[in-house]
Amino acid sequence: xxxxxxxxxxxxxxxxxxxxxxxxxxxxxxxxxxxxxxxxxxxxxxxxxxxxxxxxxxxxxxxxxxxxxxxxxxxxxxxxxxxxxxxxxxxxxxxxxxxxxxxxxxxxxxxxxxxxxxxxxxxxxxxxxxxxxxxxxxxxxxxxxxxxxxxxxxxxxxxxxxxxxxxxxxxxxxxxxxxxxxxxxxxxxxxxxxxxxxxxxxxxxxxxxxxxxxxxxxxxxxxxxxxxxxxxxxxxxxxxxxxxxxxxxxxxxxxxxxxxxxxxxxxxxxxxxxxxxxxxxxxxxxxxxxxxxxxxxxxxxxxxxxxxxxxxxxxxxxxxxxxxxxxxxxxxxxxxxxxxxxxxxxxxxxxxxxxxxxxxxxxxxxxxxxxxxxxxxxxxxxxxxxxxxxxxxxxxxxxxxxxxxxxxxxxxxxx
Amino acid sequence: xxxxxxxxxxxxxxxxxxxxxxxxxxxxxxxxxxxxxxxxxxxxxxxxxxxxxxxxxxxxxxxxxxxxxxxxxxxxxxxxxxxxxxxxxxxxxxxxxxxxxxxxxxxxxxxxxxxxxxxxxxxxxxxxxxxxxxxxxxxxxxxxxxxxxxxxxxxxxxxxxxxxxxxxxxxxxxxxxxxxxxxxxxxxxxxxxxxxxxxxxxxxxxxxxxxxxxxxxxxxxxxxxxxxxxxxx
Numbered sequence: 001x002x003x004x005x006x007x008x009x010x011x012x013x014x015x016x017x018x019x020x021x022x023x024x025x026x027x028x029x030x031x032x033x034x035x036x037x038x039x040x041x042x043x044x045x046x047x048x049x050x051x052x053x054x055x056x057x058x059x060x061x062x063x064x065x066x067x068x069x070x071x072x073x074x075x076x077x078x079x080x081x082x083x084x085x086x087x088x089x090x091x092x093x094x095x096x097x098x099x100x101x102x103x104x105x106x107x108x109x110x111x112x113x114x115x116x117x118x119x120x121x122x123x124x125x126x127x128x129x130x131x132x133x134x135x136x137x138x139x140x141x142x143x144x145x146x147x148x149x150x151x152x153x154x155x156x157x158x159x160x161x162x163x164x165x166x167x168x169x170x171x172x173x174x175x176x177x178x179x180x181x182x183x184x185x186x187x188x189x190x191x192x193x194x195x196x197x198x199x200x201x202x203x204x205x206x207x208x209x210x211x212x213x214x215x216x217x218x219x220x221x222x223x224x225x226x227x228x229x230x231x232x233x234x235x236x237x238x239x240x241x242x243x244x245x246x247x248x249x250x251x252x253x254x255x256x257x258x259x260x261x262x263x264x265x266x267x268x269x270x271x272x273x274x275x276x277x278x279x280x281x282x283x284x285x286x287x288x289x290x291x292x293x294x295x296x297x298x299x300x301x302x303x304x305x306x307x308x309x310x311x312x313x314x315x316x317x318x319x320x321x322x323x324x325x326x327x328x329x330x331x332x333x334x335x336x337x338x339x340x341x342x343x344x345x346x347x348x349x350x351x352x353x354x355x356x357x358x359x360x361x362x363x364x365x366x367x368x369x370x371x372x373x374x375x376x377x378x379x380x381x382x383x384x385x386x387x388x389x390x391x392x393x394x395x396x397x398x399x400x401x402x403x404x405x406x407x408x409x410x411x412x413x414x415x
Numbered sequence: 416x417x418x419x420x421x422x423x424x425x426x427x428x429x430x431x432x433x434x435x436x437x438x439x440x441x442x443x444x445x446x447x448x449x450x451x452x453x454x455x456x457x458x459x460x461x462x463x464x465x466x467x468x469x470x471x472x473x474x475x476x477x478x479x480x481x482x483x484x485x486x487x488x489x490x491x492x493x494x495x496x497x498x499x500x501x502x503x504x505x506x507x508x509x510x511x512x513x514x515x516x517x518x519x520x521x522x523x524x525x526x527x528x529x530x531x532x533x534x535x536x537x538x539x540x541x542x543x544x545x546x547x548x549x550x551x552x553x554x555x556x557x558x559x560x561x562x563x564x565x566x567x568x569x570x571x572x573x574x575x576x577x578x579x580x581x582x583x584x585x586x587x588x589x590x591x592x593x594x595x596x597x598x599x600x601x602x603x604x605x606x607x608x609x610x611x612x613x614x615x616x617x618x619x620x621x622x623x624x625x626x627x628x629x630x631x632x633x634x635x636x637x638x639x640x641x642x643x644x645x646x647x648x
Contacts, residue, residue, distance in 0.1 A: 116593060118631075141600045143633035168603065169633040170640070212479070214472050216432025234475060234504055237431050383446040400449060403482050408507035408543075411500075411536025412563055414570055415543075 045074040052353050053121045055080030055114040057135055059092035060245035062149050063126030066176070067092055069346040070124060070147075071099045076350065080120060082108040086223035109225060111135055115142040122353055125149060126176070128243075128260040130233045133158035134415055136173060136363075140165035147349045149176035150270035151262060152366040156374045157406035159367030160393055161415065166363050174349040174359035175366030180274035181338065181345070187321050191279045194333040196325025199280045201310035203318035204272045208249060209377055210256060210263030215239035232409035233259040262373055269373035273311070274361070276321060277372065280309050283365040286390040287311065287372060290379040299383070301376050306390075313376055378404045419444060426465060429473045438476065445483045459484045463492050471501065478505040485509045490517045497525035503533045507540045519546055526552060535567040542571035550575060554583035566597055573601025576608040581621065599625055599634050606641055619645040 041047035054076050056067050060083070070076045078096045083089035089107050096105035108114050114123060115138055122145040125135050129151055139146045146166075152175045153159045166173040181188075190196050217237030220226045226238045236242065236259070243260075246253045247267075254260040255267050262269065277283050287303035297316040304310055312318065339360050341351025352359040371390075378401055379386050387396040395401035409415055422440035429438070448454035462477045462484070469477055474496075481489055493509055496502035503525075510518040523546070526537035538556060541549040553575070556568035569587060572580040584602050589595040606621035618641065625638035 112593075140633075141596060143631055164607075168607065168637050168640075170636045171633070212435070212476070214429065214431055214433065214435045214476075234508070235501070236475075381442060381446075382449070383443075384449065400445075400483050403512040406543075407482075408504055408511045408536070408540055410504045411532040411539070412567065414535070414539040414567060 048077065051075055051077040052350055053077045053079055053119055055120050055123045056092060057082045057111045057114060057123055057125045058127030059083045059088050064092060066124045066126055067095060071096060073343065073350060079104060080106045080108060080114045080117065082111045082114050084225045084229040112138065115139055115144060121145060128254045129154045130260045131231055133162055134232060134413055136162050137165040140169045140171045143169060145172040145353045147174050147176060151266040151370045151373065152363065153370050155406045156371060156393065159371060163364050163367055172352045172356065172359060173363035175361035175363060177270050177274050177361055178345040179271040180278050180361060183271065184275035184279060184321050187323055188279045188336060191323060192334055192336045194331040196323065197329030197331055198326045199309055200324045200326060201312060202276045202280050202321065202323045203312040203315045204276050205314050205320040206268045206272045207264045207314065209265050209380060210258035210261050213242055213257035213259065215242050232413035234410055262377055265377055266370060266373040270370055272320065273372040274369040276311055277369045279323065282309060283368055286368050286388065287375060288388055288390065290375050290386045292379045292384050294383065299380060301379055303372060311372065426473060426476060429476055430470045431472045441480055445480065455484050459486060459488055463489060466492060474502060474505055478509050481509045482512050485513055487515055487517050490521050494521035494525065497521065497537065498529045498533060500533055503536055507536060511540045511543060519544055523549055531561060535564055538567055538571045542574040545575050547575060547577060550579045550583060557583060557587050566594065569597045569601050573604040576605045581605050603637050610641065610644055615645040
């Protein structure tokens with residue numbers, strides 16, 4: 001089959017390419033050329049040609065924190081923001097402009113306009129969870145590296161699609177849980193040092209699950225694009241509690257509701273399950289079985305990994321991150337993986353953007369750890385044991401469970 | 416059982432802002448009906464019977480339960496919701512998951528007559544189902560006067576893949592960068608699928624179209640990796 005030659009797209013020169021070329025051209029000509037101190041950089045600021053040009057999508061609670069971290073880096077030039085709420089977006093622009101003492105940061109109502117900018121190298125995404133997959137995949141298709149807040153996925157189906165897009169386009173895609181490495185270091189060191197011997201199990205206590213939301217309608221604030229905020233989620237009337245970005249999961253935030261989040265099970269679960277799967281070194285796999293227990297002390301779960309290690313959820317009598325090894329069977333330790341570069345998880349991402357290595361919370365690890373949360377949510381919903389074929393991304397012999405792998409997105413959003 | 420009666424009563428009056436506490440019993444009903452054909456069918460029939468008189472919030476709740484207990488019995492009722500903007504997504508939510516020919520046929524028929532965003536949603540559902548029977552309709556949709564629809568059709572063809580989808584994508588005239596990127600992504604996806612199916616020559620032909628210097632760097636990278644993969648295999 002013959003194909004017409006694809007039409008040549010516009011040149012993809014980045015701002016960095018442009019600056020490098022301009023400087024070189026100027027150097028080769030014996031004419032005066034003015035390069036500002038901003039462009040040249042200094043001890044705390046990389047020259048403009050070496051900076052990673054970034055934009056932000058979703059600038060609320062987590063997004064503004066992420067923006068601050070990237071703005072504070074001398075090797076980043078922050079140029080664009082997008083949010084469904086104008087006052088949040090304008091505040092984010094002001095932060096960037098204040099940092100650089102200019103008014104260059106551009107605002108966008110539609111995240112696709114940021115992704116279409118060929119001068120932007122990377123974006124950070126901190127929208128509600130139901131947006132993550134679409135935005136991460138579109139970012140990869142448009143050649144951007146991505147730092148995406150946790151929990152990175154909203155459904156099981158989304159994960160492999162995000163990994164495939166990242167790998168297809170060789171993008172650096174980092175998840176956004178700093179706690180995986182930083183909060184459970186004692187347990188991680190114990191496990192990786194070999195002092196506990198072969199690990200038998202680890203327990204995670206986290207919750208609650210998200211609920212469906214039938215809050216009453218309220219007037220949409222003037223500066224909010226409600227349709228944009230809802231995006232691929234089913235239509236529902238505006239209510240301030242439905243879309244508040246606070247970190248609660250008790251009914252007064254989007255994190256409480258299942259159209260936008262998995263509740264505490266995914267929100268804190270991304271941290272706890274992420275830390276646990278890192279500690280017991282199963283980040284590259286997914287459980288093959290979920291056992292549902294419904295006893296006097298309430299329902300709880302056991303996830304079984306292909307290597308036999310058990311991960312329990314809310315196991316009665318067990319502490320969060322309580323690990324069980326094999327006494328008397330010490331084994332040889334192995335070095336604990338860590339961040340690259342300087343500046344925690346943000347520095348790790350930026351360093352990897354420069355070196356093209358995989359970041360600490362590479363999207364594949366992130367997807368595998370959040371999959372534990374999603375598998376658990378489905379087991380709790382169906383109240384039964386589940387067998388999971390991770391390679392096929394299907395439940396074995398359970399039609400009902402397979403119907404919960406994903407949901408139809410609201411038009412016109414596709415995934 | 417009393418809780419269940421309360422749940423059905425609560426569902427009748429469900430609207431945005433009403434107490435949803437009693438509705439929690441539905442998850443238990445569905446879990447208990449698992450593996451029991453009669454009980455599941457009874458649940459499905461009762462939910463379907465309430466659908467036409469339900470409020471918007473009620474339809475929302477019912478369709479989410481039909482995801483779990485729906486069957487071919489649900490198709491005709493849901494099909495009637497597919498072309499209306501207020502209900503299309505809810506109906507697709509169920510029909511996408513049934514994975515039966517009747518559901519796919521209903522989605523196809525609705526997509527033929529729908530326009531705008533509703534059509535895009537329907538095409539997206541068919542793409543998710545990898546419905547090869549939709550390729551001709553999608554090929555026509557790539558020429559839709561509505562840019563969002565034609566753009567969506569390109570994306571859908573990439574999801575479905577196969578020789579016919581490739582031929583349809585090859586005929587897309589891409590005059591702007593967004594369309595060029597979308598077509599490139601769709602064809603690279605088709606190439607990846609050819610590769611996975613062992614059709615290396617077909618995959619290589621597609622990858623090679625995107626290895627040139629005129630392509631964006633990340634597209635070239637993807638294409639060159641693909642070409643290498645066809646050699647390795």
